[in-house]
Amino acid sequence: MERSTYDLWVGIFVAAGLAALLVLAFKAGNLGASDIGPGYTIKANFDDVGGLKVRAPVKASGVVVGRVTEIRFDPVRYQALVTMKINDAYRFPMDTTASILTSGLLGDQYIGLDAGGDSVMLKDGDTIRLTQSAVVLEKLIGQFLFNKAGEGGKTSAGLPSTAKAGGS
Amino acid sequence: MMSKLFSPVRKLGHAIIDAVLRLGFAARFFVAVIMASGTSFRRFSLVIREIYIEGFMSLIIISVSGLFVGMVLGLQGYNTLQRFGSESALGVLVALSLLRELGPVVAALLFASRAGTAMTAEIGLMKSTEQLVAMDMMAVNPLSRVIAPKFWAGVISMPLLAAIFSAVGIFGGYLIGVRFIGVDAGTFWSQMQAQVDVRTDVLYGVYKSFVFGIVVTVIALFEGFDAPPTAEGVSRATTRTVVISSLAILVLDFVLTAFMLGGN
Numbered sequence: 360m361e362r363s364t365y366d367l368w369v370g371i372f373v374a375a376g377l378a379a380l381l382v383l384a385f386k387a388g389n390l391g392a393s394d395i396g397p398g399y400t401i402k403a404n405f406d407d408v409g410g411l412k413v414r415a416p417v418k419a420s421g422v423v424v425g426r427v428t429e430i431r432f433d434p435v436r437y438q439a440l441v442t443m444k445i446n447d448a449y450r451f452p453m454d455t456t457a458s459i460l461t462s463g464l465l466g467d468q469y470i471g472l473d474a475g476g477d478s479v480m481l482k483d484g485d486t487i488r489l490t491q492s493a494v495v496l497e498k499l500i501g502q503f504l505f506n507k508a509g510e511g512g513k514t515s516a517g518l519p520s521t522a523k524a525g526g527s
Numbered sequence: 528m529m530s531k532l533f534s535p536v537r538k539l540g541h542a543i544i545d546a547v548l549r550l551g552f553a554a555r556f557f558v559a560v561i562m563a564s565g566t567s568f569r570r571f572s573l574v575i576r577e578i579y580i581e582g583f584m585s586l587i588i589i590s591v592s593g594l595f596v597g598m599v600l601g602l603q604g605y606n607t608l609q610r611f612g613s614e615s616a617l618g619v620l621v622a623l624s625l626l627r628e629l630g631p632v633v634a635a636l637l638f639a640s641r642a643g644t645a646m647t648a649e650i651g652l653m654k655s656t657e658q659l660v661a662m663d664m665m666a667v668n669p670l671s672r673v674i675a676p677k678f679w680a681g682v683i684s685m686p687l688l689a690a691i692f693s694a695v696g697i698f699g700g701y702l703i704g705v706r707f708i709g710v711d712a713g714t715f716w717s718q719m720q721a722q723v724d725v726r727t728d729v730l731y732g733v734y735k736s737f738v739f740g741i742v743v744t745v746i747a748l749f750e751g752f753d754a755p756p757t758a759e760g761v762s763r764a765t766t767r768t769v770v771i772s773s774l775a776i777l778v779l780d781f782v783l784t785a786f787m788l789g790g791n
Contacts (some may be wrong), residue, residue: 362572365579372583376687379694380733386716387622387697388725 398425398446399483403470404438409493411459411468417443421471424449427470443470445481452477458491467524468493531620543789553749560678560748563671572675574683581642581677582684586691588641589634593692596629597621597699604700605708617710618719621700626723626732630693632780635739638685639772643747646677651761674752678744685740686733693732731787738783739776748774 408430424443433440445451454475461468481487513520567574604620650673653659659669697719704710723729735752747768 362576365572365576368583369575369578372578372586372684373687375586376582376690379687379690380729382694383626383690383697383729384725387626387693387719388723388729 373386377412379512396446396448398444399481400428400442400444401451401481401483401485401487403443403487403490404436405441405457405459405490406438407459407482407495408439408441409459409478409495411441411470411493415469417445417472418472419449419451419474424472441470450480453481453485454489455480455481455487456489456491457487459493461494503504542723549753550754553745554643556752557745558677558747559670563668564679566668566671568678570753573672574679577676577680578684580645581638581680582688584606585638585641585688588637589688589692589755590695592633592637593625593630593695594699596633596692597625597696597701598703600624600629600696601700601703605704615718616703616716618715619701619722621704622719622723623728625693625696625700626728628780628784630696631732631735631739632776633678634689634692635685635736635743635776636773637651638681638688639743639747639776640769642681642684643743643768643772644765646681646744646747646767647751647754648675648761650674650748651754651756651764653758654752654754655758655761657756674748677748681744681747682737682740682765685687685743686736689732689736689739727787734787735780736781738779742779743772744773745776748762 411427411430413427413430415427416423417427425443427443429442430443432438434461441457451472452475454477456473456475458471459468460471460474475489497505544608554785574654600621604617605614608614608616608620653669653673659673662669662672702717705712705715750764750768750771751761754760
């Protein structure tokens with residue numbers, strides 16, 4: 360075969376391979392979707408971030424408006440400090456509430472923003488004051504059991520006396 | 528009496544020394560190929576010709592296998608996921624299993640049996656018909672003229688083939704999952720895009736297939752170069768290429784995966 364024919368077919372092969380890589384990166388991967396465009400960063404302190412991860416979405420009314428860029432432990436306040444980048448197109452009042460929510464019963468966790476009524480808007484580097492921590496299932500179950508035990512204590516308080524009465 | 532008693536032990540020792548010796552030869556061969564690859568880049572048409580033979584000619588088997596592997600993943604994945612009511616995760620399952628494991632590994636196994644054997648047989652035959660010696664006599668280094676272009680062609684082709692395998696496989700999963708079974712196309716793609724990370728999933732697959740490309744071509748070329756110059760020797764070398772490179776791919780895959788997951 361001639362050399363130019365080889366060149367042609369190898370060119371097609373390499374182009375197909377690179378196209379496959381691009382398809383994988385953009386269609387299967389999140390290269391196109393992950394970037395939320397130009398934005399500003401805001402911070403929020405949480406008592407407990409639960410299973411929140413870096414790059415988790417920040418949603419307002421279910422619409423993705425930004426992403427979590429950093430999660431750190433604040434050694435001064437003993438709280439988690441979450442930094443997030445919000446798209447420039449969206450502005451939120453100063454008294455916005457940030458809560459860590461779960462999509463579905465077992466889904467990934469994300470930050471939900473509920474806008475308040477303040478006329479001053481959050482700027483780059485501001486901190487959200489009102490936050491609500493993640494619901495940790497273990498704590499919830501623990502509390503439930505504790506409450507149940509509390510109720511049980513009241514009813515079982517009468518039991519020993521009856522048992523004693525029965526036994527004697 | 529004693530010598531009879533010790534003969535199995537002696538055989539074991541011989542086998543191990545032999546294996547270590549061959550490993551050492553292979554490592555020196557690898558270094559020699561790297562040192563001799565200057566010509567491959569000065570005369571890149573040599574590499575292009577080999578990419579045509581190794582890469583382009585493997586395209587059909589890679590695409591057809593990728594399509595069927597993706598279709599099977601779609602069927603099996605749907606069947607298992609719908610028991611837990613989470614068939615919306617089908618896209619994630621298909622994409623992650625192809626990108627992380629099946630794409631690099633199966634493409635490398637196919638490459639070893641499609642292109643690796645051809646390389647071994649060609650070089651073994653060139654050796655047994657004394658073409659390599661003849662080249663040396665004409666002051667042409669066979670390492671730089673014949674072997675190094677094949678090596679670089681394999682290293683370049685392997686990641687591309689693995690990427691094509693994964694892309695065609697995801698299309699196969701889409702074909703079965705969305706077109707045939709009827710999973711919602713929106714959830715299929717959006718879940719996939721939400722869960723597949725370019726750096727950890729797509730790029731790790733590329734790294735893997737790059738390593739496999741080096742390993743498979745070095746094994747195939749070394750087996751051919753080292754084959755006894757007889758018909759039987761060449762046939763045994765070809766068999767060994769498939770066996771050793773398949774084992775190397777699977778073992779290396781585990782090691783690489785352990786490193787990549789351990790890094791997170």
